[in-house]
Amino acid sequence: MKPVTVDMLRAHLMVASLTAMGAELLACLALLVLPVSQSAFSSMPFRLLAIAVIVSGVIVTRQFAHAAFELALQGHYATGTNRLARPVTIASDCPRRWLVILHLRLTGRAFVLAEY
Numbered sequence: 201m202k203p204v205t206v207d208m209l210r211a212h213l214m215v216a217s218l219t220a221m222g223a224e225l226l227a228c229l230a231l232l233v234l235p236v237s238q239s240a241f242s243s244m245p246f247r248l249l250a251i252a253v254i255v256s257g258v259i260v261t262r263q264f265a266h267a268a269f270e271l272a273l274q275g276h277y278a279t280g281t282n283r284l285a286r287p288v289t290i291a292s293d294c295p296r297r298w299l300v301i302l303h304l305r306l307t308g309r310a311f312v313l314a315e316y
Contacts (some may be wrong), residue, residue: 204308211305217296219257223250262306268299287312 230236233301240246245261272278277294290300304311 204310206310207305211302215258215261215302217255219254219261220243220250222257223253261302265299265303268296269303272296272300284299289314 227241231238231241257292269278272290272294275294277291277297278288278300280288288305290297290306290311291314294300
């Protein structure tokens with residue numbers, strides 16, 4: 201497998217696992233607060249709901265990361281959007297730098313962190 205593909209998969213799995221961790225935290229809180237039996241969490245509808253929450257979390261995170269990348273382009277914190285010519289350069293003072301990097305990792309684009 202190409203390193204770019206591995207990096208994209210790793211980024212997607214990281215987002216999915218963080219979403220699953222948040223969903224698990226909510227399920228544990230629901231056990232403490234709501235009158236829900238533990239057997240409800242092993243049913244097929246709950247499993248399908250959990251999968252839907254995880255997939256939705258990845259999609260929403262991708263949208264937020266894309267919006268941060270577009271804002272970085274508009275604010276001149278990121279340059280070099282041509283995919284074939286050179287990697288994207290990200291300024292060190294970019295306010296949403298981690299989301300911009302996440303977007304680039306999710307899309308498989310090369311990037312360079314500027315030190316100015």
